């Protein structure tokens with residue numbers, strides 16, 4: 387293909403996945419000009435519609451479809467034009483001969499893109515009616531992890547896939563399997579993390595616009611769109627197409643995992659891609675456009691639930707930080723000897739800012755608990771901390787960046803959050819976090835040999851997980867914005883207490 391540069395593992399983010407020029411076998415595609423002149427047709431239109439691309443291209447679509455059908459499509463395209471999403475018709479008798487199709491129509495550039503999938507015979511058509519009860523059950527969950535677990539279970543029931551995961555993106559674009567529901571005989575992916583490159587940037591951009599994709603058969607034949615380019619030299623933009631064939635690199639990834647069908651469903655939060663439902667099946671699995679539409683609705687409603695729970699959680703965090711302030715003021719109201727209050731302080735603070743270790747350095751004394759630096763090493767680090775901008779909380783998720791000797795013990799302590807609690811000499815409360823690569827262990831069977839495809843070991847989930855582990859060597863989990871805010875509030879609180887008590891002491895002395 388003239389317009390496709392060769393793709394390897396280093397330039398995945400440049401693969402133009404929206405213009406690969408092929409559709410999957412479960413549907414066919416016809417692109418027309420806005421006056422319904424056929425421009426492009428996928429080769430499988432012959433099998434699916436009984437319409438040969440050669441006879442269609444360059445002729446009005448009205449010569450090939452009944453007037454009634456064309457009228458219907460025209461009206462539907464107007465609706466699509468008004469709200470930009472695809473217009474859907476389920477079970478349309480396209481040729482008035484009893485053959486039913488699910489049809490999607492949308493506008494792509496200056497073209498109309500029509501996609502036809504033969505309507506599968508199905509026992510039940512309760513898809514849409516299932517969605518609301520499932521969402522109702524999800525919203526009863528408390529906290530984000532709980533609703534994610536419920537959602538994985540719900541989507542598995544709705545879609546029938548063997549494994550459904552909730553995959554959440556971290557700040558750096560890597561991702562975590564946050565929840566999972568799977569057939570009992572399958573191993574788990576729960577808790578595993580993957581580098582940002584596993585779902586490259588352009589794919590994440592696309593998934594914000596097009597919320598669902600089905601790869602019905604990882605080994606299935608794909609069908610080329612002809613002609614590949616318009617007379618102006620442009621390929622058909624398949625960004626919103628539902629039959630778009632996906633990146634061969636990604637197909638290899640799935641094959642290496644033993645997966646034969648994959649479906650993913652975007653989860654959006656405040657206009658950003660928060661994560662996605664990743665669904666695997668261990669044999670080919672096609673679900674029709676009508677059920678995919680129910681799945682898409684499920685995803686949209688879940689995104690609303692998530693927004694709700696997220697703002698609940700944020701409000702709760704603000705309340706927790708406020709309560710921490712109140713309790714600390716109460717406890718330290720008579721004396722600010724932090725060292726004497728070490729355990730209480732540690733208990734209170736670790737409840738609001740999770741960490742693996744805690745230390746206080748005050749009045750030239752040092753005490754610690756959990757994963758922490760020993761006193762001589764802390765004193766060395768304190769000299770670095772003393773050079774930081776004063777009166778500010780400092781957070782670092784790879785300590786060796788600011789303190790190179792920390793590379794020696796990066797597998798123990800990798801992240802710190804330091805709260806200066808006096809002016810000079812500088813006293814600190816410090817929270818420590820361990821290396822994240824140490825916490826997360828591969829949950830699959832480590833004895834299973836990794837399979838090798840043409841692109842090498844990297845495209846297996848275990849190797850990919852290991853690649854992620856390499857990336858995060860020496861790093862702790864990041865200190866999140868609300869945690870930094872809570873620490874900042876705490877700094878102000880402690881300073882207030884110190885100042886008030888020293889004023890009182892001065893007054894008493896005077």
Ligand code: BLA
Pocket residue numbers: 394395396397398399401403551561563575580583584585586589599601631632633635636639648649650651664844845847850
């Ligand atoms: C797409 N990669 C994807 C998708 C997922 C993942 C869910 C969306 C497509 C789909 O529905 O299958 C990744 N799937 C995962 C991960 C898990 C999972 C992490 O189940 C964990 C359990 N992929 C790579 C590398 C490259 C790559 C190294 O691992 C490139 C160098 C590319 N992934 C890649 C591309 C797409 C993709 C190009 C887009 C596919 C498309 O929509 O055309």
